[in-house]
Amino acid sequence: MDALLLHRIHFAFTIIYHYLFPQLTMGLALLIVALKTIAIRCRNEQYNEAARFWAKIFAINFLLGVVTGIPMEFQFGTNWSHFARTTGGVIGQPLAMEGVFSFFLESAFLGLFLFGEKRLSPWGHWASAFLVFLGSWISGFFIIVTNAWMQHPVAYRVLPNGMYEVTSFWGLLTNPWALIEYSHNMSGAVITGAFVMSAVGAFYVLENRFPEHGQIFLRVGVIAGMISCITQIFPTGDLHGRYMAKQQPAAVAAMEGLFTSQKGAPIVLMGQPNEEKQTIDNPLVVNDVLSFLIYGTTRAEVQGLDQVPRDQWPSPLTLLFYSYHIMAGLGTYFVAVMLLAAFLLWRGKLFHARWILWPLMLSFPLPYIANTAGWMTAEIGRQPWVVYGLIRTSEGYSKYVSTGNSLFTLLGFMGLYCVLSVLFIVLVYRIISKGPAIELSSAPKGVPMTIA
Amino acid sequence: MGFVWFWLVAAMLVAYVVLDGFDLGVGILHLFLARNEQERQLMLRTIGPVWDGNEVWLMASGGTLYFAFPLLYASAFSGFYLALMIVLWLLIMRGCAIELRMQIPMGVWKSFFDGLFFFSSALLAIFFGAALANVIRGVPIQADGYFFLPLWTNWQIGVEPGILDWYTVMGGVMAFVALAVHGALYLAVKTEGDLQQRAREAGRKLWVVLLLLTIMSLPASVIARADMLNNYRNYPVLFIVPLMVLLSLLGIIYFIRKSADRNAFACSCAYLAIMLVGAAIGLYPRLLPATTGAANDITVENALSGPHTLHVGLIWWSFGMLLAVGYFIFVYRMFRGKVSLDGSGYEH
Numbered sequence: 001m002d003a004l005l006l007h008r009i010h011f012a013f014t015i016i017y018h019y020l021f022p023q024l025t026m027g028l029a030l031l032i033v034a035l036k037t038i039a040i041r042c043r044n045e046q047y048n049e050a051a052r053f054w055a056k057i058f059a060i061n062f063l064l065g066v067v068t069g070i071p072m073e074f075q076f077g078t079n080w081s082h083f084a085r086t087t088g089g090v091i092g093q094p095l096a097m098e099g100v101f102s103f104f105l106e107s108a109f110l111g112l113f114l115f116g117e118k119r120l121s122p123w124g125h126w127a128s129a130f131l132v133f134l135g136s137w138i139s140g141f142f143i144i145v146t147n148a149w150m151q152h153p154v155a156y157r158v159l160p161n162g163m164y165e166v167t168s169f170w171g172l173l174t175n176p177w178a179l180i181e182y183s184h185n186m187s188g189a190v191i192t193g194a195f196v197m198s199a200v201g202a203f204y205v206l207e208n209r210f211p212e213h214g215q216i217f218l219r220v221g222v223i224a225g226m227i228s229c230i231t232q233i234f235p236t237g238d239l240h241g242r243y244m245a246k247q248q249p250a251a252v253a254a255m256e257g258l259f260t261s262q263k264g265a266p267i268v269l270m271g272q273p274n275e276e277k278q279t280i281d282n283p284l285v286v287n288d289v290l291s292f293l294i295y296g297t298t299r300a301e302v303q304g305l306d307q308v309p310r311d312q313w314p315s316p317l318t319l320l321f322y323s324y325h326i327m328a329g330l331g332t333y334f335v336a337v338m339l340l341a342a343f344l345l346w347r348g349k350l351f352h353a354r355w356i357l358w359p360l361m362l363s364f365p366l367p368y369i370a371n372t373a374g375w376m377t378a379e380i381g382r383q384p385w386v387v388y389g390l391i392r393t394s395e396g397y398s399k400y401v402s403t404g405n406s407l408f409t410l411l412g413f414m415g416l417y418c419v420l421s422v423l424f425i426v427l428v429y430r431i432i433s434k435g436p437a438i439e440l441s442s443a444p445k446g447v448p449m450t451i452a
Numbered sequence: 453m454g455f456v457w458f459w460l461v462a463a464m465l466v467a468y469v470v471l472d473g474f475d476l477g478v479g480i481l482h483l484f485l486a487r488n489e490q491e492r493q494l495m496l497r498t499i500g501p502v503w504d505g506n507e508v509w510l511m512a513s514g515g516t517l518y519f520a521f522p523l524l525y526a527s528a529f530s531g532f533y534l535a536l537m538i539v540l541w542l543l544i545m546r547g548c549a550i551e552l553r554m555q556i557p558m559g560v561w562k563s564f565f566d567g568l569f570f571f572s573s574a575l576l577a578i579f580f581g582a583a584l585a586n587v588i589r590g591v592p593i594q595a596d597g598y599f600f601l602p603l604w605t606n607w608q609i610g611v612e613p614g615i616l617d618w619y620t621v622m623g624g625v626m627a628f629v630a631l632a633v634h635g636a637l638y639l640a641v642k643t644e645g646d647l648q649q650r651a652r653e654a655g656r657k658l659w660v661v662l663l664l665l666t667i668m669s670l671p672a673s674v675i676a677r678a679d680m681l682n683n684y685r686n687y688p689v690l691f692i693v694p695l696m697v698l699l700s701l702l703g704i705i706y707f708i709r710k711s712a713d714r715n716a717f718a719c720s721c722a723y724l725a726i727m728l729v730g731a732a733i734g735l736y737p738r739l740l741p742a743t744t745g746a747a748n749d750i751t752v753e754n755a756l757s758g759p760h761t762l763h764v765g766l767i768w769w770s771f772g773m774l775l776a777v778g779y780f781i782f783v784y785r786m787f788r789g790k791v792s793l794d795g796s797g798y799e800h
Contacts (some may be wrong), residue, residue, distance in 0.1 A: 059551075060551075060552075060555070063547060063548070063551045063552075066504065066547060067543065067544040067547040067548060068542055068544070070511065070543050070544065071537075071540045073511055073514055073515060073518075074514060074529055074536060074540060076518070076526075076529075077518070077525045077526050077528070077529025077530060078529045078530055078533050078536055078537065079530070081526035081527065081529065081530035081598065082526065084518065084522060084525055084526040084529075085522050085523050085525075085526035085527070085597070086522070087522070088518050088519055088521075088522020088523075088525060088526070088757060089519060089522060089757040089758045089761040090761070091519075092515065092518035092519025092522060092525070092757070092761075093518070093519045093761060093764075093765060094513030095515045095518055095519070096512065096516045096519050096765075097515075097768060097772065099508060099511040099515040099516075100512050100515070100516075100768075100769065100772035100773065100775075100776060101772050101775070102604075103508040103511055103512065104505065104512070104772075104775065104776040104779050105775070105778075105779065107507075107508050107779075108779035108781075108782065108783050109505070110782070111500075111501040111504075112786070116786075157758075159758050163522065163757070163758065164758075165757060165758025165760055166758075166761050166764065167760060167761075169764040169768075171477035221616060235600040238755055251505070260593075266473035271644045273604055310602070320708070349757065365734055365799075370656075389472050392551060398530035398533070398598075399598070400530055400531065400598045400599065400600040401530055401600060402531050402600075405534060408534075409533075409534070409537040412537065413541075416541055416544060418546075420548070423548070423552060427555050427556075430555075430556070
């Protein structure tokens with residue numbers, strides 16, 4: 001097997017699996033703070049029960065995020081040693097800051113949030129929830145800063161020994177790519193949280209079990225969903241796309257399946273890119289739209305793949321095309337569903353409209369797919385560079401780690417993560433089937449403590 | 453700057469070993485010390501609210517190592533590839549074992565995670581000890597700064613060793629015993645009655661083994677790496693370090709006998725910290741010595757990041773560490789005292 005490909009799959013598999021958990025952690029953390037705020041401001045105990053219910057799911061989700069996150073921090077060194085060695089002076093910084101500023105914060109307050117409710121005042125407990133939320137969002141920021149530097153390197157210089165180092169700390173943290181990517185990514189995490197919360201709410205309402213709590217979940221989930229689904233497209237997605245078109249034209253051309261440069265470039269809604277013939281099979285296109293989306297005028301010329309040397313085409317090209325289209329297609333669907341649901345909520349009809357509750361209940365896996373596809377768009381779009389324009393991915397991996405060893409550990413991770421998936425599904429299923437009517441005993445008798 | 457960052461990273465690793473060390477020790481001992489379900493839960497509660505924070509020290513030191521000494525991070529992590537991956541898997545298992553045990557009230561479920569907790573804690577202790585021994589013995593670094601070590605070759609120290617040989621296995625066993633003692637003393641601090649008695653007893657018995665291993669470790673380390681004592685010979689005042697190791701060991705047994713658990717635990721913390729500092733002194737300015745000749749050593753100088761990175765790093769690092777220490781004081785204060793079965797683990 002090809003060593004480069006294997007190392008790429010190794011990282012891709014472990015990061016994709018890992019990110020299934022933090023996206024819910026970050027989205028849910030915000031929604032739990034919202035639930036707790038409403039509970040205090042409106043003195044509504046049911047919102048507290050709702051917060052407690054979601055805290056249980058949050059705890060398991062957080063644990064899996066933590067344990068699958070540990071390998072990520074070490075994998076730069078194990079599988080991408082040459083990349084790590086040359087760029088550690090830059091991206092080592094945000095990675096270390098994540099540990100120092102976020103993990104310590106989260107670990108200190110998660111236990112208090114999960115098990116300290118009886119001991120703390122309502123606002124004290126609210127503060128612990130808020131600090132957990134803050135920790136998880138800070139963590140996301142430093143990871144995005146790391147990724148943004150790989151996408152769009154700024155504020156660096158090359159030392160005589162070939163190593164990169166930061167020239168401006170604030171320049172690194174305020175990389176425009178990072179700010180745009182962060183807002184787009186966090187909005188995506190809220191979408192996951194909102195859809196998961198709405199799905200459980202729709203389930204309870206449809207099943208007529210805990211319908212009052214179900215209605216709370218739907219109310220909060222649909223409102224958060226409507227807001228985040230809109231911001232996902234405008235302004236964050238729009239900004240991201242236009243900025244990317246300037247900085248990574250090859251990636252955008254490949255995402256859109258634009259093989260030849262043209263004025264009034266069309267947008268391909270669907271189709272199968274044919275890399276050999278450089279065409280789109282079975283295309284479903286709308287003329288001029290791509291030019292308009294990027295430049296605001298239908299006559300602007302959009303650079304196609306023909307202007308990019310063949311050895312700088314992102315690969316695998318077709319996977320990039322599909323990832324982008326899946327993300328964008330699902331994003332459009334999300335806006336439609338959430339706008340509709342929000343409208344019905346406003347008219348007071350949502351809880352009886354089975355025809356919209358069903359899609360809300362069944363749609364919860366889709367944001368996971370959309371977020372994953374979005375990340376695949378970003379990461380495949382960056383290829384063939386590990387640091388855009390500076391270091392090729394083929395130079396970055398650990399040459400001393402044989403394919404036999406990397407396949408061994410890849411299979412090991414796959415096996416271990418299969419077991420984790422089963423545990424996660426069983427435990428979350430139990431929580432959902434027990435439901436949210438939990439008395440206020442911070443830890444049911446006999447349950448130790450544990451924080452995540 | 454190199455000197456400063458060497459000791460900052462070393463300090464973070466010491467914090468990790470001292471703090472997560474007792475979590476691992478509790479994991480090693482809980483199968484043997486707990487006689488029933490209540491005691492088992494009690495033992496888990498002694499580390500419940502703190503283990504995750506303790507583990508963060510490993511993450512934070514890994515990140516700090518990465519940006520301060522990128523070459524070391526890249527070379528060591530890819531070179532110890534298999535061992536490191538196994539450590540990652542064990543950390544995943546350990547976290548799940550602690551957190552998921554109480555999720556389903558079913559005997560088989562709990563027993564499974566009890567076994568997993570022991571298995572992962574024991575192997576983690578052994579791997580961490582072996583890792584330190586590998587660093588002391590050295591690894592076959594090539595001219596380009598990289599190497600790859602198989603898990604084992606012929607179990608001998610040589611130019612082409614494996615991750616496991618007689619010396620590193622000895623290091624692993626020693627870490628296992630040291631952390632078991634550490635965990636026993638922590639349990640004695642956090643529990644009462646029968647369980648506390650058993651913890652003290654375990655600490656007392658294991659102490660004898662630890663004493664023997666500690667005394668053997670010095671000549672063994674000199675066999676594994678003859679120049680380990682160079683810094684000590686150049687600055688004889690440093691021989692106070694092995695003396696303090698011995699003192700802290702004697703302190704452990706003295707305070708166990710007096711049932712002064714907090715003092716015994718403090719001595720155990722000191723023992724672990726001073727052992728690590730002693731090794732770091734022996735290594736400095738090397739970070740990872742080469743068995744292929746001193747020219748290939750990874751040193752503070754050739755692995756150090758650029759000046760601006762380190763300068764800026766020092767500012768945010770100090771600020772972040774102040775915050776982190778603050779959180780730890782806060783959490784450990786909330787969690788002070790003996791653990792009991794009722795309440796949340798934050799009450800006493």
